[in-house]
Amino acid sequence: MEKIRVLVVDDSPFSQKIMKKALELSGFEVCGFAQTGREGIAQYSELQPDAVTMDVTMPDMDGLACSREILAKWPAARIIMVSAMKDEALIAQGSAIGIQAFLQKPAKPDELASVLRQVCGSEPTEAAFHEQYLQHFQAAFEENLAGLLQAEHGVTVLPAAERAFSSQGLAIVLGISGGFQGRAILDLSKETAKALAEHLCQEPVSDQEDIFHCVAEFANIIGGHGVSQTNHLFPKLDLRLTPPSILFGEAISIVNPKLKSYVIRAETTLGPISFSVGFVGGK
Numbered sequence: 001m002e003k004i005r006v007l008v009v010d011d012s013p014f015s016q017k018i019m020k021k022a023l024e025l026s027g028f029e030v031c032g033f034a035q036t037g038r039e040g041i042a043q044y045s046e047l048q049p050d051a052v053t054m055d056v057t058m059p060d061m062d063g064l065a066c067s068r069e070i071l072a073k074w075p076a077a078r079i080i081m082v083s084a085m086k087d088e089a090l091i092a093q094g095s096a097i098g099i100q101a102f103l104q105k106p107a108k109p110d111e112l113a114s115v116l117r118q119v120c121g122s123e124p125t126e127a128a129f130h131e132q133y134l135q136h137f138q139a140a141f142e143e144n145l146a147g148l149l150q151a152e153h154g155v156t157v158l159p160a161a162e163r164a165f166s167s168q169g170l171a172i173v174l175g176i177s178g179g180f181q182g183r184a185i186l187d188l189s190k191e192t193a194k195a196l197a198e199h200l201c202q203e204p205v206s207d208q209e210d211i212f213h214c215v216a217e218f219a220n221i222i223g224g225h226g227v228s229q230t231n232h233l234f235p236k237l238d239l240r241l242t243p244p245s246i247l248f249g250e251a252i253s254i255v256n257p258k259l260k261s262y263v264i265r266a267e268t269t270l271g272p273i274s275f276s277v278g279f280v281g282g283k
């Protein structure tokens with residue numbers, strides 16, 4: 001799915017940075033910036049964005065005048081007014097011009113994303129979800145490992161497949177509920193689990209239950225970060241984690257014939273650690 005391209009028209013560099021971060025976090029592409037109304041019109045002509053976020057107060061002309069000129073030349077332009085001001089008079093004037101939505105600064109990222117998608121007629125699809133969820137869970141896995149170990153580690157990703165998951169000895173299983181049903185598994189050997197627990201606790205850990213619960217909490221953090229990042233892009237799914245289940249033993253296989261899962265394997269200084277994630281349906 002192609003990203004929605006957004007032109008940001010705002011005379012404040014600070015506001016531009018905030019808008020860029022919020023838009024990119026929600027899966028949009030910021031294709032350009034303009035600090036004046038004239039720049040906004042020129043940039044629209046050159047870039048032909050899918051949507052424009054428009055400030056009201058600018059040095060040369062206000063956002064209403066800029067929007068009026070853009071819509072006069074490109075009637076199909078989609079413009080959202082994002083300004084510190086939002087009153088009935090502004091909304092009435094803007095609506096008469098053809099501005100399609102009004103948000104007040106600071107716009108909440110989820111609200112901004114939802115309004116942009118509605119204006120552009122591009123609500124996230126099931127296909128888009130199955131194409132994109134892996135990157136968020138992989139980022140959560142890698143970021144938490146990097147934060148824990150303070151070191152680089154090689155990562156290999158096995159493509160999605162209907163496969164039995166074979167454990168190295170200890171598997172922490174997290175169910176995922178909400179708009180789609182899924183599963184995440186943090187898997188490692190018992191030796192690596194002990195080393196991980198001791199690294200997390202910064203002291204020797206010999207009790208098996210303590211090791212298991214420590215690793216389970218680490219898995220819960222990774223899964224929670226992945227779910228949160230995915231929900232930010234697909235808020236209507238309202239994904240949630242179920243409490244972790246702990247499986248351990250020799251030659252453990254976990255099978256769900258309806259689920260296709262990726263396996264992300266990291267070679268760390270503590271030993272190999274795998275994170276599997278998948279959802280029913282899709283790719």
